[in-house]
Amino acid sequence: MRRRAIHQGMRPRAVVAALLVCVSLSLAGCQGIPSSGPVNEGLKSLSQADQPVQFNPGGPTEDASQEDIVRGFVSAAASSADDYATAREFLAPEYADEWDPSLGVLVDEGTQQYREAEENVGVLSLSVIASVDERGTLQGVGPGAATEVRFEFAEIGGQWRIASAPAGIILDKSTFAAVWTPLQLYFLSADNRLVSDTRWFLNRATISTQVVGELLAGPTEQMVEVLHSALPAGTALAGGAVPVVDGTARIDLSAELLDADPTTMELVKRQLGASLQAVPNVARFELLVNGSLIDQGPVVAADTTSPTAENLYVAALKDGVFGQIRAGQVTLLAGIGTRIAQLQPSAVTLAPDRRSAAVLHQGIVSWVSPDDQVQVDLRGGLLAPSLDRFGYVWSYSSASPGEILVTKPGERTVQLQMPWLGGRQPVAVRVSQGGNRLAVLVVDSASPEQSKVLVGGISRDAAGVPLALTGAASVELWAAGTPIDLDWIDDERFVALTRNGVSGKVTQGVLGQFAVESGTVPGAVAVSGGGIRSLLRVLDDDGRLYSPQGSGWQRQLDGIALVAKVG
Structure with missing residues (x-):
């Protein structure tokens, strides 16, 4: 009954987030961060700085108010020492054993508003930004997500204690970052290539x-x-x-x-x-x-899909020449540069090996190689295509919402369903460098002034033939502004471009991690991840190409008609 009462006091999104999360916060053997006390001498050995940390909050104080008990309980639940012994001190004896901290973790901004809902019932309002589930997968929450959690009180020996509380724990972002860390687990694709999967783990022995x-x-x-x-x-x-x-x-x-x-x-x-x-x-x-x-x-670093040394360049179209940018000049790309330029393209995506390309030109998607040119999609409303490492061209058309055309020139064409689009119209659709994930940039249906990036998986056979998209996709990024463009930086990172006023806002995302705002470029119209972080570029509406410079963007070259994507 108590747990049902708690959920009735939470908004639907809050219930989902709370039940998503299942973690263990055992930090035995960790160094502690006291919540009070004098300033002490610094570390005698720098190696001590590598030790994991634990918060050591105090228990309930004499004659604490109901609000004080709630806030103390939330703070104490940041420490799992002795099976959350300090946090359990805030609970009524009969509930202390029933409370299960492993059933939920919510990460909030740190602003927690408390109000008395009714007699002996209090509600804590949270601004949730993420949750972490039982597998260590972080799921971000859209801006302005409000969650209310309910606490019931009992008087024990003249002191207030919590008789019912939300299962799980609540951490503010700074505390979460102090005791959790993202690591890359590696699983295998159908062709037995290592593929990373971000998981969050407690910093402990x-x-x-x-x-x-x-x-x-x-x-x-x-x-x-x-x-x-x-x-x-x-x-x-x-x-x-x-x-x-x-x-x-x-x-x-x-x-x-x-x-x-x-x-x-x-x-x-x-x-x-x-x-x-x-x-x-x-x-x-x-x-x-x-x-x-x-x-x-x-223990070794995984093999990567990063471009080889000879492919470490940005490709662009300038003055009728399509090629690589070197020393401030665009040099014709051998083999396919002339063919691409003759098509007068509006978008170009190079294969990871840079030996072929998928080209959007005059409303048509064509595949271009040194020896051939094949039209692969003639539907209207086509977006910039992708070209994966297996040689498949991925093209999305607004004329066929909810599905994507996948073509290997001269071999096969399949249509894959995108069930998680939910009627939303993509602005950009991109295949990851390893060919295992599909990212889509859309308007947030809850707010037309917000954009988000959905990422789903691509199921293939051992030969790399795409079979289906996963039935669900995760929201990996929310960004302020209307959507403009999207691209993968590498197999784990991607970059979204959204419009705020007259400027293009650049936001970098990492699968399963918090996004990072990366400044703005006035008049930005396109972004290219380049296949590696150092090749990230943004193009504005006057043909000026920008590269990252510190926390901002540096003008690199003028007169660019388009900048190519990779993969």
């Missing part, structure tokens, strides 16, 4: 256990048809933990691992080596089965 546990759990529900794990089904941690001894993570697994053939074992090692590379103080790992060593390997 057991982070290696958390990482391996999530790899064993496999991809999230949204991406389970896109990615897979090489670890055999049913494999579990034999000892329940992954200790780190002298820089080596000892991963003791159940006997199912013995079912892996040599090829699969190499994939398992690639996954583990890439996923553990960001874990502090881990340089190697050992694979054991019931205590017996069966394999081992180094």
Whole structure:
């Protein structure tokens, strides 16, 4: 009854956010940040700065008001020491054991308004900006999202205590950033290429256990048809933990691992080596089965889809010449530059290897190679196309809402449904560098002055043939202003361009993380991620091309008719 009463006091969005989230905040062995006390001497050793931190709030004070009890409880729940012992001091004895902090975490801006709703009932109003679910996946919340959570009180020995509270915990953004960290887990695409997936983990000594546990759990529900794990089904941690001894993570697994053939074992090692590379103080790992060593390997950075050295350039159209920008000049791109320029394009997307292109020209999408030119989409209302690493052209037309045409010239054409568009009309549709995700820039249906980026997964077979889009997409970015353009920077980062007045607002997003505002460019009309962060460019309506410079943008070249995208 108590939990139902809590949910009745919350808005629908709040209920969804609260139930999305399931985390554990055990920070045993962490250094503490006291909530009061004198200023102490600094660290004697700089290595101490790498230690995880924990907040050490105090318990309830004598004769505290109901509001004080609520605020003290919320503050105390930032520390999980002794199974949230301090937070439980604010609860009535019969409820202290019932309260479950693992059922929800909301991240808010830090402005928490309290009001008395009725006798012995208080409500805390939050400005929620994100939630983190039980898999460590962060989901942002749109601007202005209000959440109300309800608290009921009982008088115990003349002191107010909480008799009913929202399951889970509430953290302001600064506290969240202090005790959580984003890491990249790596799963495998259908062609066994490593693909990153951002997860948030607590900064604690057991982070290696958390990482391996999530790899064993496999991809999230949204991406389970896109990615897979090489670890055999049913494999579990034999000892329940992954200790780190002298820089080596000892991963003791159940006997199912013995079912892996040599090829699969190499994939398992690639996954583990890439996923553990960001874990502090881990340089190697050992694979054991019931205590017996069966394999081992180094912790290494994952292979990437970043452009090779010879492809580290920005391509553009200037004075009828399409080519790469070097030393302030546009030099004809060998093989396809002349063909592209002759089409008088309005948008160009180069393949990741820069040897072919998808071109929007005179309302038509064509594929261009050194030896051929093929019209692949003649529908009206076409957006700038994508061209993935498998050679497929992706073209979206407003004439066929809710689906996207995928064509491999000379081989096949398929139409994939985009069920998560919900009737919204995209302004830009882009395929990620690795070819595993599709990003769409749309107007926020709740506010025409806001834009958002939806990201869904692309299911393929082992040959790279697109089979379907995932049934759901996540909102990975909200940005102020009406939508203009979108592009991927690399396989994890993307950039959105929105209009605020006469300026183009640049916002960079990272999958599963908070977005970063990156300044404005007056009159901006297009953005190119370039395939790597250093190649990010913005074009304005007077043909001026801008590159990032510190926290702003530097004018690089004039007279540019268009800047090409990649992938």
